[in-house]
Amino acid sequence: MKLVIFGANGPTGRLTTTQALAEGHLVTAVTRHPEDFPFSDPALTVTKADALDPEAVDRAVAGHDAVISTLGVPYGSPAATTFSESATHITAAMTAHGIRRLVCVTSTGVPMKPPPGETLIYRKVIVPMLLKMGRPLYEDAARMEQIVAHTDLDWTIIRPSGLFDARAVTDYTVGPPQMVGRFTSRRDLADALIREAVDDRSPRSIVEVITTDGTPSVYRVFLKEALRIGNGSA
Numbered sequence: 001m002k003l004v005i006f007g008a009n010g011p012t013g014r015l016t017t018t019q020a021l022a023e024g025h026l027v028t029a030v031t032r033h034p035e036d037f038p039f040s041d042p043a044l045t046v047t048k049a050d051a052l053d054p055e056a057v058d059r060a061v062a063g064h065d066a067v068i069s070t071l072g073v074p075y076g077s078p079a080a081t082t083f084s085e086s087a088t089h090i091t092a093a094m095t096a097h098g099i100r101r102l103v104c105v106t107s108t109g110v111p112m113k114p115p116p117g118e119t120l121i122y123r124k125v126i127v128p129m130l131l132k133m134g135r136p137l138y139e140d141a142a143r144m145e146q147i148v149a150h151t152d153l154d155w156t157i158i159r160p161s162g163l164f165d166a167r168a169v170t171d172y173t174v175g176p177p178q179m180v181g182r183f184t185s186r187r188d189l190a191d192a193l194i195r196e197a198v199d200d201r202s203p204r205s206i207v208e209v210i211t212t213d214g215t216p217s218v219y220r221v222f223l224k225e226a227l228r229i230g231n232g233s234a
Contacts, residue, residue: 004064005017008070009036015190018039028044032050052082065101071086080136105157108208110159159209161182162183164183172184172210172213
């Protein structure tokens with residue numbers, strides 16, 4: 001399958017790219033800084049493009065079977081419309097080129113409320129703090145979801161929880177929004193992105209990906225990831 005991956009030079013994007021190549025797919029890795037891309041492969045094309053440039057996005061998307069977006073934005077970033085602008089350009093390019101399968105990432109923070117079934121301190125202290133820090137970006141991620149959902153594409157939106165690094169893919173859980181679970185490993189997220197793009201598991205749906213095995217403490221993730229939102233490019 002010919003896959004194009006936006007945000008390919010971020011942590012999640014790199015994992016998604018390497019796994020897709022290992023599975024035998026042809027991959028176009030889209031990044032603003034191709035000179036910094038850390039590896040090469042006969043099946044890999046590294047393309048310079050800014051997801052906020054509609055002409056560059058159009059060129060990058062052409063000729064592929066599916067599009068994966070791992071674009072992310074750190075807390076405090078002045079680029080508070082990256083999610084919605086990139087979604088506008090990517091979906092327009094896909095429509096123009098007749099490409100139907102889109103898989104993209106937002107965050108479990110998009111509903112702007114804590115999930116049910118969590119501890120009191122998590123719901124009353126940690127979640128409100130994270131939502132306050134990331135409010136402009138979560139709001140733009142919600143706009144992105146609306147843009148994608150109002151297209152005629154075969155889309156899937158994946159919402160990870162608190163991201164952390166792991167050595168291998170686990171037996172993670174995929175389900176409807178507001179699942180109980182605080183963490184998502186980047187490897188599990190990368191695997192879920194590829195499974196959706198290749199296997200069409202959840203077309204025209206918003207799903208959450210939750211890791212339950214080998215998860216770190218809330219304190220550790222909060223310290224390490226507090227300045228991140230979403231995924232790959234962050």
